[in-house]
Amino acid sequence: MADSSAHIGSGLMDKALDLTGIESECFEAEVPTGFGFQTQYCIVVFDVNQVHFPEALKPHQLTGLSAGLCLPDTCHNNDVAMIVEQVIKGQMQIKGINISKVFCRHHESSGPSPAASGMIAFLALWALLLISATFMDCWCGRSTAVNPRQQQTQEQTQRSQQPASTSKARAQPAKRQNNFNASASLSDGVDADEIETDIDSDVVTISSTQPLTSRSVTRLPLGRRSRQIRGILRGKLERSLLRSAEDAEKRQLSNLSKLAKCFSLKANLEKLLDTSTSSTELGCLHGIRVVSLAWVVLVNTVMYQVLFSRNAFRLFKDWQHNNFRYALIGNGHLSLDSLFALSGLLVGYAYSMKLDRRRGRLNWMMFVFRRYWRTVPTMLIVGVVYVALFPYLTQGPLAPDRAPDEEACLKWGWMHVLLLQNFSPSTSTCMSWTWFLAVDFQLFLLTPVLLWVLYRRPYVTYASVFVVVLLSCIVSGVLTRTYDLPVAQFIPPDLNNLTNKFNPDDFASLYFYKPWAHAGAFYPPLLVGYLLYQSSRRASFRTRTVVAGWGLAVIASLVVLFGVRKELVAGRTFSSETLAFYNAVHRSVWGLCISWTVLACSTGYGGPVNSLLSWSGWKPLSRLVFAAYLIHPVVAQAFNACLEQLLYMSSAVAVYQYLGVLVCSLLLSALITVTFEMPLTALPVWVSSCCSYAARN
DSSP: OOTTSOOOOSOGGGTOOOOOOOHHHHHHOOOOTTSOOOEEEEEEEEEEEEEEOOGGGTTOOOSOEEEEEEEETTOOHHHHHHHHHHIIIIISOOEEEEEEEEEEEESSOOOOOHHHHHHHHHHHHHHHHHHHHHHHHHHHHHHHOOOHHHHHHHHHHHHHHSOHHHHHHHHSOOSOOOOOOOOOOOTTOOBOSSEEEOTTSSOEEEOOSSBOOHHHHHTSOOOTTHHHHHHHHHHHHHHHHHHHHHHHHHHHHHHHHHHHHHHOHHHHHHHHHOOOOOTTOOTHHHHHHHHHHHHHHHHHHHHHHHHTBTTHHHHHHHHHHOHHHHHHHHTTTHHHHHHHHHHHHHHHHHHHHHHHHTTTOOOHHHHHHHHHHHHHHHHHHHHHHHHHHHHHHOOSTTOOSSOTTHHHHHHHTHHHHTTOGGGOSSSSOTTGGGHHHHHHHHHHTTHHHHHHHHHHOHHHHHHHHHHHHHHHHHHHHHHHHHHTOOSSSOOOOOTTTOOOSSOHHHIIIIIITSHHHHHHHHHHHHHHHHHHHHTTTOOOOOHHHHHHHHHHHHHHHHHHHHTTHHHHHHSOOSOHHHHHHHHHHHHHHHHHHHHHHHHHHHTTOOTHHHHHHTOTTHHHHHTTHHHHHHHHHHHHHHHHHTOSSOBOOOHHHHHHHHHHHHHHHHHHHHHHIIIIIHHHHHHHHHHHHHHHHHHHO
16 A cells, blocks of 8 residues: 555656556555455645745745545545645645645446436437438438339330320321410429320320419310310329329438438448549648648647656756747647638638629528537537546546536536637636637628628728738737737746746637637638639739749748747747737738638649648548547547556657547547537538428428
8 A cells, every 4th residue: 555655756856756656556455354444545636835845855846736645445535634734744844735635536436427327328329310320321222222224124114105106196297286374283293384285196295384283174175086185184183193192202201311311320421531522622721621630639739748747847948948849839829720711711712602603692590500500519519428428438546536627517518509618707618628619600700791791892891801800910919918928828837936927827818719819810811712712713823923922921931930939938038019019910920821822722833732732531531620629638638547657758758649649539530520510510401401392382
């Protein structure tokens, strides 16, 4: 029991503290019979306000600490807290440490909670629905498949049963034609607006736009062979009514088969793996989306690794000496601005096409609803599964007794339904990384007005976008100057006092999590998407224009990414006015660089860049970006929570863990996309088609 408890090991001068102990060894400890207790593993979380260490450790002050202890299960949480406090303050004479939390785990794990049981039942029912829909989709596909030989035999039979007088009558010119307009209509699908009858033959040719009714048959003129004509028409009517009943039944079966296809695993998997392209598709967008996602996963994985590493402060020293490498991590938030730019450009391109085809008419309510529906249901399902099942998916001394965001989700989860979680008044938010989805939707809400004006008065929209971007830059600069905000959310602390000069919560709550910070990366690309469609992707540039465009894009992106690298690791190296200017304009500049890349690649001036970004293999991965963004922080947290002890980080370990998180996130996102995202996204389309058919009939 003593060996499995926390010990202060080597590396103390570098703050390489590993006080987790070994949970598995604690549970495997054999207690002699007759002692009347079993072992339990307890985590003691300390709240370090102002620590006064002995003289040997005086230069080093800690900011937070927790320790794992192997104790008898007869000790309650209050007993553990009292004993540890007496040891620390009495024997070790360390002042300023307060115990904030104690929780103990027994070897015999308790059963799932009611929330976890309910979630497991929901997932089981959903899996049953998907399997049933898949079987029905396969059955409908077989029943509607036509055998070529059988179809050829049916055609030959119909031709052999056709009367000889029919071909004879078609060869002879008609002597007289009578046209009738039927006022009544049926849903049988037989047209009777124009009926051509040949009185001298047995043939009645029906070519019309209105359904045939019994009333139109009785209006036929009497004359020679009129009874025969009337009988032929009545036979046509009976056959048409029979066909109408068959068509209605087929329509119902078709609706059910389409509904089954929405939830079919087979159909959704085929859709996911489809790599075919169309002439109107911007192929380079898929490559940029996948690269941006890989960058996002890299940044968040490294940040989680720092929290669970023994040598975090050694990493801070390395980053100060290798600030070029850390710039990719510290400025990694630009990867999200790449996704904002792609979102705005795609909206401008796709909906300009729809407005042009529908002559400026578009159902704006459905326009906004579909965007909302593509985001919220899948996000809520992933969030509920995360909160309910996360404690049961992790095991180890670092594993929490409940999901890290459970309390915040119970209190502020309703804001996710409204996509307002980025305006949460609390610093602890539920699934904090979903702020990106909220900001994307909030920026999207202005696009219906901009696109409607853009279709009618393009220059008014140009001026409006310029004003919006200008206001965004002014607000960002003023906030940075007023609140002394940094250039990134995480700045490594000063190694002399281990206190961060900047408050990351202020950077997030006032600036980074708000739509005004990213408007410059979203709206200018929207205009680029509109211009791409208007030019039919056939814009021609001079060679010097292309060279200048690529040169400016590369130089500007490098300045934005690496220009503040020292500021990311060394604190204040620029003046407040310089930082305010940087935060005001750098996201707009980055969005324009992404826009130029798409514009050049889509108009034939991309060269090898376009060949790389437009590779068809990016397309399936591009469909996983939304789900992968939702799930990758959960994967990173689960990996760290399953560690038996803290890791000693190095570049090789970081790359190894990053690739593992990336691959696992993509695999889980494929599962989420096929089982939740695609079925829920296709469901409104199916409802809309059924409602439109019912309205027509």
